[in-house]
Amino acid sequence: MNKIEKDLELNATLAEEFVCDAPNEQAQPEGPVANLKYLLVGVLFGIVFVKAEIISWFRIQEMFRLDSFHMYGVIGSAVAVGMLSIFLIKKFNIKTLSGESVHLTPKTFNRGQIYGGVLFGLGWAITGACPGPLFAQIGSGYLAVVVTLLSAILGTWTYGYLRPKLPH
């Protein structure tokens, strides 16, 4: 395949309909009350974030200075448990609460994962937070982080605006 064909194909992929990294794959619609389930999961998740000090700027610094195993242990064991869970869900075809088959969207590779990944990593080191901890830091009373969150929203918007011009 020559370069032009490749570009055309990539453009077609980019122009494709909505692709989300955290998609809602449930076929049945859900009302506001059903959404409270996810609020509750979020609350538990936020408590873990704070209690394990994952939202701490210092813990992120320790991770990138290789001075502590803590964050590597957290991410590593989270991945191990997630992997095992998905393996079991697939193997035993475990259904969702509403009886649907679990649907997993494969990730497709593009060079954005490299460029964007490095840019996010730089921001991670500066802010001491990935998007999840930003919310937990605000809840913990670090109100200055509201500015970080607004800036992250602006960054997301800017990406959407520049997307057709960026290399992928």
Added chain:
Amino acid sequence: MNLLELIREPWPWYVAGPLIGLTVPALLLLGNKSFGISSSLRHICAACFPADIPFFTYNWRKEVWNLFFVLGILLGGFIATYFLANPADLVVAESTRAELSALGIRDFSGLMPADIFTVENIFTPTGLIFFVLGGFLVGFGTRYAGGCTSGHAIMGLSNLQWPSLVATICFMVGGFVGTHVLLPWLLNLAP
């Protein structure tokens, strides 16, 4: 030691990591939702200022669960900090502490360095670096990469997706460069 005292202690990685990992099956089984947090930022753009940009014109209402989820994270942070807080100071590794002291960080007592993350700092060069620039990189980078630590590193790797491995490696590369090159340089600009 009673249970509440035990919960107030900092949780070790082997408790926190598996609990975070369980979020993956919890969201899948509760309602076929794939774990990912940075998408909430995109939904906020789509809901508040789509500006006819194709990337933000989609039915964000279908993805509103993600906004409930992040609101929950905020509330969870509040509950943990105001009701379950660890009474003792944070313990920072000695070498990290020494290196950060050399960069001018003085306060090591809280989860965040109190000399940086204050409301008073918002309109200072420090605020510009840590809040505005840092936040922008997080939002721009995660969207460009198509996910963050949750969507790629945890959800993607759990589902054995190699593009997520590429992304995770790049997150770490960026983090190391940010910590050892960019951050010292920026802190020298804004003493």
